[in-house]
Amino acid sequence: GTKMETVNTTFQYCDQLVRDFERVINKPLLHKSSVYYTGVDLGTAYIVLAVLDENYQPVAGAYRYASVVKDGMVVDYIGAIRIVRELKHELEQKLGTELIYAAAALPPGTFSLDSGAIKHVVEGAGFEITNLLDEPTAANAVLKIKDGAIVDIGGGTTGIAILKDGKVIYVADEPTGGTHFSLVIAGAYRMSFDQADQYKRDFKNHRELMPVLQPVIEKVSSIISKHTRDFDVKEVYLVGGTCCLQGIEDIIAKKTGLPTFKPQNPMFVTPLGIALNC
Ligand code: ATP
Structure with missing residues (x-):
């Protein structure tokens, strides 16, 4: 019906982007780029690094199960830095270049509380942080609701x-x-x-x-x-x-x-x- 059509168009960009990302996670490199954009998601269950190329297409990705964050707060600061750094190195080996720029996100409402900790984790892992945003705003860059x-x-x-x-x-x-x-x-x-x-x-x-x-x-x-x-x-x-x-x-x-x-x-x-x- 009409509803289904609306929904399908709503998620068209999202579904394609996620499919392209799944295709590059833990896979050999398909192409190189002049610049790379990295997203660092420090979650309660997973730490995910998503790397996009110059055309904002997924080019590499890695994730690890980790318990360094609880209720949106970094509870294992050293562990978080170590894992982000390891995932960064893993991806750099594959890309044959250094990853420089990263953005990170926080759960809504924790901004004033914990933005410093997340920023320091991402910088501590060797990234130059370009943006710190809240998670739903990040999600909506893909969903476009x-x-x-x-x-x-x-x-x-x-x-x-x-x-x-x-x-x-x-x-x-x-x-x-x-x-x-x-x-x-x-x-x-x-x-x-x-x-x-x-x-x-x-x-x-x-x-x-x-x-x-x-x-x-x-x-x-x-x-x-x-x-x-x-x-x-x-x-x-x-x-x-x-x-x-x-x-x-x-x-x-x-x-x-x-x-x-x-x-x-x-x-x-x-x-x-x-x-x-x-
Ligand atoms: P938070 O947003 O709370 O900080 P996070 O970013 O780590 O956490 P996600 O990566 O979005 O959270 O989701 C992790 C959760 O999703 C875990 O509880 C995991 O068990 C669950 N999960 C992952 N895959 C599946 C699946 N196929 N079926 C059901 N649950 C799943």
Whole structure:
């Protein structure tokens, strides 16, 4: 129908960019560029480096599982610098050149608290920082939403940004994310956290997990409702690794009463948006 067409065009650029990025992560180099733009995403679950070429096309990328950030705050400063530096070196080996410029992002609301720490991590790893932006603004450089709510369900937190006429008018960040999903699975299946997290990431298990995860998804939905109800939000757009869960959008749509959409792969939207703002 018409709705589907609207959605497909909405995510066309995003889906293409993420596909191109997935094609270059941990893959041999396809082409060189005169300048490289790097996005550094320091997350609760992953640290991602996305590198774009002179035409803002993905050219290289790397990521590592890390627990150096909690609730949007850098808790392991030395560990964070070490991992960003290692990923930077890894990519430089491949590109045969030094990566100089990087942009980074922060969860909404932590700007005044933690922008110094993120900046120092990125600089400590040897980058010249060109921009520091908030995560939903970064994500929207890829999604290009004019009106509605971007909901970023990551590892540790759910970030919400409300857009009006293409501008972010409200942001919030609450401590519920994929980590809590994994804890619920660990409890229900008597698994370790790592086992549960791995089990959760396997798409084959998503259908079976839905009833187990329903309450925590409803909790996220109530967070979304709480922050969107005072605004004239008509649509919800999902990004972040946790939104890889097949069917999460249906529960959120039902609980919030808002049409809810997500791109093909919601996982790398924010790091790519950061790189686009480098
Ligand atoms: P935050 O935004 O909270 O700082 P982050 O940036 O590290 O964290 P993301 O990389 O967006 O967060 O998402 C990480 C979360 O996504 C983890 O909890 C991880 O288990 C989950 N995740 C990754 N892939 C999948 C998948 N295929 N299915 C379900 N969950 C997934």
